Amino acid sequence: MSELLLEASHVGRTFETKKGRFTALNDVHLTIHQHEFVSLLGPSGCGKSTFLRLVAGLDQITDGTIVLNGQPITRPGRDRGVVFQQYSLLPWLLAWENVAFALKKDRLLNKKQKKELAYHFLKLVGLEGFETVYPSQMSGGMQQRVAIARALVFKPKLLLMDEPFGALDAQTRRDMQDLLVKVFKEAQSSVLFVTHDIDEAVYLSDRVYVMASGPGRNAKELTIELPDARDWSLQLTEPFIAYKKEIILELQKQRREAAEKAAATR
Numbered sequence: 001m002s003e004l005l006l007e008a009s010h011v012g013r014t015f016e017t018k019k020g021r022f023t024a025l026n027d028v029h030l031t032i033h034q035h036e037f038v039s040l041l042g043p044s045g046c047g048k049s050t051f052l053r054l055v056a057g058l059d060q061i062t063d064g065t066i067v068l069n070g071q072p073i074t075r076p077g078r079d080r081g082v083v084f085q086q087y088s089l090l091p092w093l094l095a096w097e098n099v100a101f102a103l104k105k106d107r108l109l110n111k112k113q114k115k116e117l118a119y120h121f122l123k124l125v126g127l128e129g130f131e132t133v134y135p136s137q138m139s140g141g142m143q144q145r146v147a148i149a150r151a152l153v154f155k156p157k158l159l160l161m162d163e164p165f166g167a168l169d170a171q172t173r174r175d176m177q178d179l180l181v182k183v184f185k186e187a188q189s190s191v192l193f194v195t196h197d198i199d200e201a202v203y204l205s206d207r208v209y210v211m212a213s214g215p216g217r218n219a220k221e222l223t224i225e226l227p228d229a230r231d232w233s234l235q236l237t238e239p240f241i242a243y244k245k246e247i248i249l250e251l252q253k254q255r256r257e258a259a260e261k262a263a264a265t266r
């Protein structure tokens with residue numbers, strides 16, 4: 001396997017709430033290697049977004065360590081690009097300006113170079129010809145493409161994506177998944193991808209971490225070995241269905257255990 005890029009060990013995150021201390025994550029482990037696509041899957045509330053925010057540097061761990069390229073993560077940085085479910089584009093800026101905005105503080109590039117880079121990444125995500133369109137004139141899928149281009153424009157080592165296709169209709173979601181496979185290969189970055197969707201996780205990933213809740217923790221890790229050239233017929237193959245089944249059975253087991261635990265405390 002290629003070089004280790006990110007290593008999260010014994011990660012914990014507790015929150016002080018009105019009802020007392022709440023443990024959102026407990027002893028979570030995760031690794032990502034160079035050029036690896038890793039998904040984080042699990043029931044609602046198991047702490048996927050909390051974990052992603054810690055890796056993004058938008059929140060601080062209460063236990064453990066998260067090391068990226070040998071350095072502990074303490075704040076956001078240009079080595080990580082983030083894409084959320086909400087596209088969060090600036091409505092008063094054109095598509096290319098939204099992408100170039102991410103380079104605002106880059107003093108090494110002049111305006112022309114920033115514009116060229118923005119155009120390059122918009123082309124990569126299939127938006128050639130839409131550079132001078134405002135977000136309000138774009139579909140949800142197109143807006144999310146702009147958000148992906150914006151996250152990639154400073155060539156991050158790690159792309160962090162939190163349910164990026166959650167707001168899209170089924171067909172657009174499929175198109176975006178195929179686009180992501182292509183973009184991921186060309187951008188030569190690694191991806192940490194949070195999703196609820198089992199098919200999406202198996203289709204896109206090299207490895208899938210399945211989490212459990214109460215508190216959020218590791219439950220299962222799968223290495224996905226499927227042909228590199230992914231297309232949708234892959235989803236009908238036996239190996240794909242076998243991975244899916246393994247995840248479904250794990251999630252069913254979790255639901256059963258949670259129900260038993262709830263019944264025992266009643």
Ligand SMILES: Nc1ncnc2c1ncn2[C@@H]1O[C@H](COP(=O)(O)OP(=O)(O)OP(=O)(O)O)[C@@H](O)[C@H]1O
Nearest residue numbers: 015017022024043044045046047048049050051196
């Ligand atoms: N700032 C906070 N203060 C208190 N509790 C929080 C805070 N942030 C998250 N939590 C709690 O931590 C738990 C994990 O939340 P998180 O959003 O990470 O889960 P998730 O797996 O991403 O869920 P979903 O799939 O529904 O988005 C939840 O119970 C949530 O209420």
